[in-house]
Every structure is written in C-alpha cells, then in structure tokens.
Amino acid sequence: MSEMSSGLGVPTIPAPPEEPHLPPRQWIRENLFSSLFNTVLTIVSSLVILAIVRGLLAFIFNPQRQWEATATNLRLLMTQAYPEEQYLRVWVCVAVILTLTAMSMAVWRAGSAVPLPGVGRRLLSGGVLLALMALLAPFGTRSTFIWLVIGIVVAAGGEALRRFADEERSLSTLALLAMALGGLVATLWVVPYGSHTFNLQRTPRVLAEPGTVAMSTKLPWTLMLVVAVAAYFVGTLVRDRLPTNPLRATLLVTWLLMPPILLYLVLRDPSFDMGHVFTTDIPIFAAYAVLGGALLSWLTRPSTGEAGRIVAALVLVAGFAMFATPMRMIVRLDMLLLAGFALSAPTFSGGPRARRRYTAGWLGVLGMMSWLITAINTPSTVDVPGGFFIGGISLTLMVAIFTIVISFPLGLALALARTSNMPIFRLLATWFIEFVRGVPLITILIFFSIMVPLFLPPGMHLGEVAAVVIGYSLFSSAYLAENVRGGLQSVTRGQHEAAEAVGMTTSQKTVFIVLPQALRVAIPPLVGHCIGVFKETSLLAIIGLFDVLYIARYVMSNQTEFMGSTKENILFVSLIYWIFAYQMSKASQRLEQRTGLGER
Amino acid sequence: MKSKYWKLLAVFLSIGIVAAACGSDGDGGSSTTTAAQTTTTAAATTTTAEATTTTAEVEVVQTGSLLDTVKDRGTLNCGVSGSAVAFSETQADGSVTGFDADYCRAVAAAILGDAEAVSFTALTASERFTAVQTGDVDVLMRNTTWTQSRDSSVGMDFGPTTYYDGQQLMARVGDGFSADSTVADLDGAVVCTNIGTTTEKNIAEAALLAGAEITLLGFETSDEVYETFINGGCDITTTDGSALVGRKVKQQPDDQEWVIFPATPISKEPLGPTYGQNDSAFADAVNWTVYATIIMDEYGITSANVEATCADAEAEVARLCGGEGELQTGMGLPADAFYQVILQVGSYGEIYARNLNPVGLVREGSANAGWLDGGLIYSPPAR
Incomplete structure (x- = not known):
C-alpha cells in the first residue's frame, strides 16, 4: 500500500482510493441519500447540526457578550503575573520551542504532498462552510453579504483549482501550514481586532481602543513565524549535510533537556551565588566526576565480571543509606545516579571505545544534573507576586510536560517490574499500581498540596507546584504502566526465546527486543494517556493553582469590570484545550503511520 | 548463572529499600517514595531537589x-x-x-x-x-x-x-418583593446560592425559623448563580450583602429591577x-x-x-x-x-x-x- 502510493508521488494520503473518482453529486447520492432511512437520517442530523452551529454563532456574536474580558486578560491567561519588563524571556522560550519543532520537522521529513486538486477540494469545502456560517450568524445585512461573498469567492477558487489544476502538481502540507499561519499573523497587522489594555494607574483601568492589536503582540508573533520558517530551512540544510542518526539523537536529547532549561534558566533567571558554587557545588561535581568515572571505567571492563554487579549493588545501598544521615541533598542524589549508572554498566561493557563513551555519558548526565540542582536552589531574579512565578496556559503546559516526562520512565519501570520474574519487584509494583488506581486523582492532588507540607520534617519545604507534579506523576505512572504492560504482553513468546537463543542477557533482551515492539503497540493508548494528563491538569483549579481554567472561571469573572463573563472565558479556554489536544491526537496518528501500526 | 546474580541484586535492593524506608520518618508512603527513587533518579532530582531549601529560614520561624x-x-x-x-x-x-x-x-x-x-x-x-x-x-x-x-x-x-458583612437576599421587584420584604415572604420560592459555603446553611436555617418552604439550588461559581437568576431559573439569590450590591450594579438587565432585603442581614459576617x-x-x-x-x-x-x-x-x-x-x-x-x-x-x-x-x-x-x-x-x- 505505502509503496504503491509513494510510486504515484503521494506518499501518505490516507484517503480511500475510490473517493477522488466520484463526482460530488454522485458521492452525495451514494453516501447520504442511498435509501429512505439514510435520507431521513441525513436530513434530521443536518438540522440538528445546523441548530447547534446557529446557537453557537448566535452566542459568539451576541452584542451583550463581553469578549473584551478575554481580549484584555490574554496575558493573564498566558502567563498570569509574569512581569511585563521581563516578557522577553517568555518570547525566547516560545522561539526555542518553535525552532526545535521546525528543525525536527525538517530532520524527520514531516509533512506530505497534496496534489493541487486536493487543495482545491479543501478550499471548496472551506468556502461553502464559510458561506453557510455567514447565513447562519446573526449579522446585519451588510456583514452577512460581505462574508457570503468571501465564502463564495473562496469556494469558486477551490472549484476552479479542483477542475483545472494538474493532478501531477502538488503542494507540501508544510507550505500550506506556513501559508495559513502567515495569513493569521498578517491579519494581526491588518484586521482591526481592537487594542485592549489594562493599566492600574489610569482611569478607566480597562480601555478598548479601535485599530489593530498592540505592537507588543503583533511584532513578537511575526518574529516567531520568521524564526520558525528560518529554522525549518536551516533544518533542511543540516539534514542534507550531516549524518542522520547522530543528528536525530542530538535533537531528541535537546528536546528532553529543554523543559528544565527553559523553566529554570530562561524563565526563572537564577542569580547564582558564585562563592557557594566554587566552594561547594563544583568540588562535589569534581569528586563524583573523577571517582565515579574511575569506578564506571572499571565496571565496564569485560574482565571485571560479576564482582562488578556486587559493587554496583553496594553503591545503591550506600546511596539509600545516605538518606538516613544528615547530608546535602545533592550528594545523595548524585550517589543514586552513580548507582543507576553502575548497575547498568555491565550491559554496556566492551572495548575501550564503548567504555569511554559510557564514562562520557556519565560526565554529561552528572554535569547536567549538578547544574540543574544548583539552579533550582538559587533564588530567582524575576520578581513576581504570588506563590508561583507563572500561571495560566504556561502552568498548564508545564505541569503536563513535566508529568508526562517524569511518569514515562517511571511507568515503564513499573510495567517491567510488574511483568518481571522477581517477586519483590512484582509485588511492590502491583501494590503501587493497584493502590494508585484505586484512588481518585483529585484526592492525590489535595493530599500532596495540603497534607504533605504538614508531614514534611522541619527544614524541608516543598513548593506547591513541585508537590503537585510529584503526586500527579505517581498517579499518571500507574496508568501508564498498565498501558505499557498491555504492549509487553503483545510481544510473543517466540521473540523472547529468539533473543535468548542468540545469547542476549535479560536487560539486553528487554531493551533491544521486547520494549521497542511493546511500545510500538502501545502508541495509541499512550498518546491517549498524554492527552488525558494534559486535560486533567484543569483539576489544579480545585487546589487553587492559577491554571488557565481557574483564571477563566474564577479570576476573570470576579474582576470589577468583567463580572459575569464566565461563559465567554470558558468558550475561549475550551478552544485552547482543543487546539493542543487535537494536535497531540494528529501527532499520534502520524506516529502510528510512521511505525506502520495496524498494517504489519 | 545470570539469574542467580539478579536474585542477589534483588536481595540487596530490598535491603536498600527497607533501609530507606526506615530512614524516611516512617511515614506510610514508603513504597511510593522508594519506587520513585529506584527507578528514575533523574526524575526524582528535578522534583525533590526543590525540597532542599535553607534550614536557616525555618529556624527563624521557630524562634x-x-x-x-x-x-x-x-x-x-x-x-x-x-x-x-x-x-x-x-x-x-x-x-x-x-x-x-x-x-x-x-x-x-x-x-x-x-x-x-x-x-x-x-x-x-x-x-x-x-x-x-x-x-x-x-x-x-x-x-x-x-x-x-x-x-x-x-x-x-x-x-x-x-x-461588617452579612448575608442578604436579592429578588426581582416584578415578583412582588420590596426592600421591606422578609424571609417569611420566601414561601415557595426557588433560592440560588453557591454550594459549599455557609450561605447555604444560613438561608436554610432562616427559612426554617420563619416557617417558609424554599427550594435551594446550588452552583459552583457566582457567575452561574446570577446567570440562572437573570434567566428566571430562580426567584431569589442569596450571599453576602457586599457581593449582592456589586452584582446588582453591574449585571441588572434593563428589563428587570432587583431589590436587596431584609435591611437587617440574616447572618453576621465580620x-x-x-x-x-x-x-x-x-x-x-x-x-x-x-x-x-x-x-x-x-x-x-x-x-x-x-x-x-x-x-x-x-x-x-x-x-x-x-x-x-x-x-x-x-x-x-x-x-x-x-x-x-x-x-x-x-x-x-x-x-x-x-x-x-x-x-x-x-x-x-x-x-x-x-x-x-x-x-x-x-x-x-x-x-
């Protein structure tokens, strides 16, 4: 199937092959009015859909609706109280994320080609939809006419393209995406959305002026688009000149490192105490780097044999014992990290080159972690009133990303432990999973935000967001573990036996044979889980964190100027949720296609 | 041969887990914390490291x-x-x-x-x-x-x-209510209020004392309460007087006139x-x-x-x-x-x-x- 379509120059269009050959009238007759029952069903359901759309449009364009509440509070919805003079930091984060996205798109060759008639079909349906909306919306005669004309023009253009364009010529979906985004950004400069500002020192505090949006909105977004497009072209250049696999590995590592770096370095801007760094942090790092490096270099030597595993286990025990004695947290955590590396060292043993690589990996991870811990413990220079320095969509996304990133390895480990032959691991994992799955998420969140701070020993202080992310990650990992376990069970016995027959160790078998197959099968439930995690961050509202839904529901409707604007705010926020969740869903579909899930 | 050493490792690990559980204040969540520590050290650092703040700050609190x-x-x-x-x-x-x-x-x-x-x-x-x-x-x-x-x-x-705040009621003049109305006039009325607050309890008690039968409707947010009130879904809304005045000023539609009563609130909210x-x-x-x-x-x-x-x-x-x-x-x-x-x-x-x-x-x-x-x-x- 895939070979056939790529031979036609249309690699991944999932449309059924007979569809393009049917003219619209015939298609409608065959699909919508084929029998009496189908005809009735079509008419009734279209009436229902029309009524819903009409109701929605009547709501949106009702002159009584306070859309200026949303327009004025956009910044509050995005980042809550992040100070305006530091806003460059937020834009830098957006730019970094867009750059990485665009480069990854280039390196992984995302997107596909759509033949021009296909583009025409989409334009046609879009234009017809627009015209229909114009008729349904409660506009004045003039606005209805203008939008009707626009819709018909678009539809006519689409129809012309569909009929007369060459089937062989095609357009990349990425170009279409860039055009659509470019159009959106262009409207910021042209369309008079109005400029809504809030200034505490001014009367009136809330001011809506006609004209295009403020410069502080349109200029950054335009730059973002330029950055993304430029990054894509840089990505294509790099892709064609550098070897593929190291490039992809570098990008993946960058993606993984990005959330903590953006949060703790860019957004939080730690002010390092250099004296402390030179007298404490760097010596600890150096000691672990030298001694740990030596230990790992010995452990990865093939001649070390099984004595290495015993030493590694002892390191782990020492790591745990450190938690019972007063000690700097960084020393304890580094020890645990070393234990993890020591335990997996025999799996990576080999010649001098492999050993050097493993030691270098240790140095990299250790350096990264030391820097992170130091940065987290350093006070921020960004001065924000309130419990946490960021809120709104940023908080929603941050909690979702950190929870997903943390719970993924945790869930993987739990799934492996639950299916392993070792009774202690199996029991612990089973107990944990069944316990967490038996408790509602909101209970866990309330427990971690209200109870845990009371239980902590004096001298320990856990930020509310950190507590919530820990609790949420534990919750999410239990569910994730069950998804992965489903995948693990789909790997047939023969795969295990074949791996054992070629002399693989248990860990090699798991890492190289079982897990890749299991994860591929588990993609749909895993992505579904990620979407769930993203949406359920809205429960943060109940424990009083200013996530985007809390701001829309409680904060904005309690501003003197915007009392009673809840409905508008919630509609806007649901649009935001939909955009993100839908993109994740599309990404999952593309991933399934790439890995050939359901085809082989 | 291999599996034997894995067993040995498991024994060591379980000793480690027990040691860690004993060391960490003996709270109930030992299985959860150790699971987090053993499996993903990197993950544990990003979150628990925030726990390590200076002890000096807390000592000041205690003295x-x-x-x-x-x-x-x-x-x-x-x-x-x-x-x-x-x-x-x-x-x-x-x-x-x-x-x-x-x-x-x-x-x-x-x-x-x-x-x-x-x-x-x-x-x-x-x-x-x-x-x-x-x-x-x-x-x-x-x-x-x-x-x-x-x-x-x-x-x-x-x-x-x-x-000095106090719970009051708000109704439409068109329904026959005036500033002189009392809780006794509520007989048969549908009353909207926020759930989970004492306002719910106060109005129920006041109605009971006045011998009025009322139907209570609870809502999560204030906006939902007033939305329902404006659309005629309830005859009365009740909450603290300060909030009622604000809503009356900002949200009273042109075709309705709202009135707040009784002059003496039904509860004291200092x-x-x-x-x-x-x-x-x-x-x-x-x-x-x-x-x-x-x-x-x-x-x-x-x-x-x-x-x-x-x-x-x-x-x-x-x-x-x-x-x-x-x-x-x-x-x-x-x-x-x-x-x-x-x-x-x-x-x-x-x-x-x-x-x-x-x-x-x-x-x-x-x-x-x-x-x-x-x-x-x-x-x-x-x-």
Whole structure:
C-alpha cells in the first residue's frame, strides 16, 4: 500500500482510493441519500447540526457578550503575573520551542504532498462552510453579504483549482501550514481586532481602543513565524549535510533537556551565588566526576565480571543509606545516579571505545544534573507576586510536560517490574499500581498540596507546584504502566526465546527486543494517556493553582469590570484545550503511520 | 548463572529499600517514595531537589516572633482570595487589587516601610488555614469570617474587623418583593446560592425559623448563580450583602429591577485579618495598622494631606505620625510606621472608597460607617 502510493508521488494520503473518482453529486447520492432511512437520517442530523452551529454563532456574536474580558486578560491567561519588563524571556522560550519543532520537522521529513486538486477540494469545502456560517450568524445585512461573498469567492477558487489544476502538481502540507499561519499573523497587522489594555494607574483601568492589536503582540508573533520558517530551512540544510542518526539523537536529547532549561534558566533567571558554587557545588561535581568515572571505567571492563554487579549493588545501598544521615541533598542524589549508572554498566561493557563513551555519558548526565540542582536552589531574579512565578496556559503546559516526562520512565519501570520474574519487584509494583488506581486523582492532588507540607520534617519545604507534579506523576505512572504492560504482553513468546537463543542477557533482551515492539503497540493508548494528563491538569483549579481554567472561571469573572463573563472565558479556554489536544491526537496518528501500526 | 546474580541484586535492593524506608520518618508512603527513587533518579532530582531549601529560614520561624521573620525576609507573605470582587481581584496584568489587598499593603507599609513589599498568595477556602499553619503566608486577608470555632479549635487569631458583612437576599421587584420584604415572604420560592459555603446553611436555617418552604439550588461559581437568576431559573439569590450590591450594579438587565432585603442581614459576617494564634508581637502590628487607618479616618486625614497634617500635628495624630515615636518603636515597628501606612496606602475611608465604591457599596449609613456616624467602625485610642 505505502509503496504503491509513494510510486504515484503521494506518499501518505490516507484517503480511500475510490473517493477522488466520484463526482460530488454522485458521492452525495451514494453516501447520504442511498435509501429512505439514510435520507431521513441525513436530513434530521443536518438540522440538528445546523441548530447547534446557529446557537453557537448566535452566542459568539451576541452584542451583550463581553469578549473584551478575554481580549484584555490574554496575558493573564498566558502567563498570569509574569512581569511585563521581563516578557522577553517568555518570547525566547516560545522561539526555542518553535525552532526545535521546525528543525525536527525538517530532520524527520514531516509533512506530505497534496496534489493541487486536493487543495482545491479543501478550499471548496472551506468556502461553502464559510458561506453557510455567514447565513447562519446573526449579522446585519451588510456583514452577512460581505462574508457570503468571501465564502463564495473562496469556494469558486477551490472549484476552479479542483477542475483545472494538474493532478501531477502538488503542494507540501508544510507550505500550506506556513501559508495559513502567515495569513493569521498578517491579519494581526491588518484586521482591526481592537487594542485592549489594562493599566492600574489610569482611569478607566480597562480601555478598548479601535485599530489593530498592540505592537507588543503583533511584532513578537511575526518574529516567531520568521524564526520558525528560518529554522525549518536551516533544518533542511543540516539534514542534507550531516549524518542522520547522530543528528536525530542530538535533537531528541535537546528536546528532553529543554523543559528544565527553559523553566529554570530562561524563565526563572537564577542569580547564582558564585562563592557557594566554587566552594561547594563544583568540588562535589569534581569528586563524583573523577571517582565515579574511575569506578564506571572499571565496571565496564569485560574482565571485571560479576564482582562488578556486587559493587554496583553496594553503591545503591550506600546511596539509600545516605538518606538516613544528615547530608546535602545533592550528594545523595548524585550517589543514586552513580548507582543507576553502575548497575547498568555491565550491559554496556566492551572495548575501550564503548567504555569511554559510557564514562562520557556519565560526565554529561552528572554535569547536567549538578547544574540543574544548583539552579533550582538559587533564588530567582524575576520578581513576581504570588506563590508561583507563572500561571495560566504556561502552568498548564508545564505541569503536563513535566508529568508526562517524569511518569514515562517511571511507568515503564513499573510495567517491567510488574511483568518481571522477581517477586519483590512484582509485588511492590502491583501494590503501587493497584493502590494508585484505586484512588481518585483529585484526592492525590489535595493530599500532596495540603497534607504533605504538614508531614514534611522541619527544614524541608516543598513548593506547591513541585508537590503537585510529584503526586500527579505517581498517579499518571500507574496508568501508564498498565498501558505499557498491555504492549509487553503483545510481544510473543517466540521473540523472547529468539533473543535468548542468540545469547542476549535479560536487560539486553528487554531493551533491544521486547520494549521497542511493546511500545510500538502501545502508541495509541499512550498518546491517549498524554492527552488525558494534559486535560486533567484543569483539576489544579480545585487546589487553587492559577491554571488557565481557574483564571477563566474564577479570576476573570470576579474582576470589577468583567463580572459575569464566565461563559465567554470558558468558550475561549475550551478552544485552547482543543487546539493542543487535537494536535497531540494528529501527532499520534502520524506516529502510528510512521511505525506502520495496524498494517504489519 | 545470570539469574542467580539478579536474585542477589534483588536481595540487596530490598535491603536498600527497607533501609530507606526506615530512614524516611516512617511515614506510610514508603513504597511510593522508594519506587520513585529506584527507578528514575533523574526524575526524582528535578522534583525533590526543590525540597532542599535553607534550614536557616525555618529556624527563624521557630524562634522569636513572626514580626522579626517578616523584617528579616523583607517581604510580607499575604494570603488573599485572588478572585473576590472588590476585595481581592487578580487583574489583567497579574497585579492584585482590592480592599483586602490594600490592607496587606498597609501591614507591609507599617512593618517594612514599603507598601509594595507584599508577596500575594491566592488561597482557596479549604487551604487558607493550612497555609498559615505551615508558614506559607504570614497573615490572611481573605474575607474570612470571625467565628468561635476558627478562633479556638482551628488555631487562628483574629484582628479587628475591617468590614461588617452579612448575608442578604436579592429578588426581582416584578415578583412582588420590596426592600421591606422578609424571609417569611420566601414561601415557595426557588433560592440560588453557591454550594459549599455557609450561605447555604444560613438561608436554610432562616427559612426554617420563619416557617417558609424554599427550594435551594446550588452552583459552583457566582457567575452561574446570577446567570440562572437573570434567566428566571430562580426567584431569589442569596450571599453576602457586599457581593449582592456589586452584582446588582453591574449585571441588572434593563428589563428587570432587583431589590436587596431584609435591611437587617440574616447572618453576621465580620471580616478582618487572620493570623496564627499566640504571637502577640505580630498580632499587635497587624491590629494597630488597622486601628491607625481608622483613627486617621476619624480625623479626616488622607494620603493627600497626611504630609501637611503630620508636620504640625498634636496629641493622638502626632503620636500616630511618629512624633513621640516610642509608642511604635516599643511594639517593634519603625517610629513613622503608621505615617507610611497613610501616605502609601491611605486611611480606612480612602481604602473603602477606592475599592468598594466602584461596585456600588457606599459607607454612609451602613454598618461600616465610623462610630461617630452611627456605624460600627471603632478603634481604641492611640496613647
């Protein structure tokens, strides 16, 4: 199937092959009015859909609706109280994320080609939809006419393209995406959305002026688009000149490192105490780097044999014992990290080159972690009133990303432990999973935000967001573990036996044979889980964190100027949720296609 | 051969897990914590590392008064609602404004000399007292009603009441209600209110006493309550009088006329600053900040004329201005503490007018007028 379509120059269009050959009238007759029952069903359901759309449009364009509440509070919805003079930091984060996205798109060759008639079909349906909306919306005669004309023009253009364009010529979906985004950004400069500002020192505090949006909105977004497009072209250049696999590995590592770096370095801007760094942090790092490096270099030597595993286990025990004695947290955590590396060292043993690589990996991870811990413990220079320095969509996304990133390895480990032959691991994992799955998420969140701070020993202080992310990650990992376990069970016995027959160790078998197959099968439930995690961050509202839904529901409707604007705010926020969740869903579909899930 | 060593490893691991569980205060979550530690060390660091803050900060909390802690820290951690109309609103630029927020600023101006040295924390009703007990906030300005149980068993102390509120009802004139209506007139009415608050209980009790049969409808947010009220889904809404007035001013449609009754509220809701119990030094600082705004208001002193007035003031005003500074320095505040409060934030009347007038609440004739004008706002003398 895939070979056939790529031979036609249309690699991944999932449309059924007979569809393009049917003219619209015939298609409608065959699909919508084929029998009496189908005809009735079509008419009734279209009436229902029309009524819903009409109701929605009547709501949106009702002159009584306070859309200026949303327009004025956009910044509050995005980042809550992040100070305006530091806003460059937020834009830098957006730019970094867009750059990485665009480069990854280039390196992984995302997107596909759509033949021009296909583009025409989409334009046609879009234009017809627009015209229909114009008729349904409660506009004045003039606005209805203008939008009707626009819709018909678009539809006519689409129809012309569909009929007369060459089937062989095609357009990349990425170009279409860039055009659509470019159009959106262009409207910021042209369309008079109005400029809504809030200034505490001014009367009136809330001011809506006609004209295009403020410069502080349109200029950054335009730059973002330029950055993304430029990054894509840089990505294509790099892709064609550098070897593929190291490039992809570098990008993946960058993606993984990005959330903590953006949060703790860019957004939080730690002010390092250099004296402390030179007298404490760097010596600890150096000691672990030298001694740990030596230990790992010995452990990865093939001649070390099984004595290495015993030493590694002892390191782990020492790591745990450190938690019972007063000690700097960084020393304890580094020890645990070393234990993890020591335990997996025999799996990576080999010649001098492999050993050097493993030691270098240790140095990299250790350096990264030391820097992170130091940065987290350093006070921020960004001065924000309130419990946490960021809120709104940023908080929603941050909690979702950190929870997903943390719970993924945790869930993987739990799934492996639950299916392993070792009774202690199996029991612990089973107990944990069944316990967490038996408790509602909101209970866990309330427990971690209200109870845990009371239980902590004096001298320990856990930020509310950190507590919530820990609790949420534990919750999410239990569910994730069950998804992965489903995948693990789909790997047939023969795969295990074949791996054992070629002399693989248990860990090699798991890492190289079982897990890749299991994860591929588990993609749909895993992505579904990620979407769930993203949406359920809205429960943060109940424990009083200013996530985007809390701001829309409680904060904005309690501003003197915007009392009673809840409905508008919630509609806007649901649009935001939909955009993100839908993109994740599309990404999952593309991933399934790439890995050939359901085809082989 | 391999599996034997894995078993050995498992034994070591279980020893390690037991050791770790014993070391970590023996709380119930040992299986969860060890699972996190053994499997993903990297993950554990990003989150638990935030737990490691300096111990010095906490030691200060345990010794001495909160007043010294606040002075050392240089900011006042103030717990507010963040979503209460006119009392503490989070604005579009993230700043916090309102009556409660201004009293946070007043306390900061008194203790630290800078009204902007406040760190606001938005708290839900359920977490507000925990936040004080764990030391996350120093003082609550979160329209918290002073009640016996909160004062005693919850472990809070209450400052002077800054706003006398009380639950009232709102209905449509078209339905035959007037300002003279009473709870007894509610017979057969559908009453809307927020769920999970004491308003629900108060109206049920009042209706029972008056012998009126009512149907209660509960909603999660205030906006839903008034949406339903406007659409005719209920005959009556009830909540604190201050909120009803605001809604009437802002949301009454052109084709309806709303009326608030009874004139004497069905409940008493004295709102004021709240802090942890048994810390007199800090309590005095908060209480006398409030009293200073009240006394200055009695003398008609505002942020606009405080500079001129204090230059040649006498007796009580002079003492509050810091002329005979030992009254303030004796309680651990700078001599000009209350001068700064009035200059930077304002007197009681100013704070009231700035925040509550825009939502239609007027001081004259209400319980919150000064005692000389027949209200309840009263302060002990400063001498």
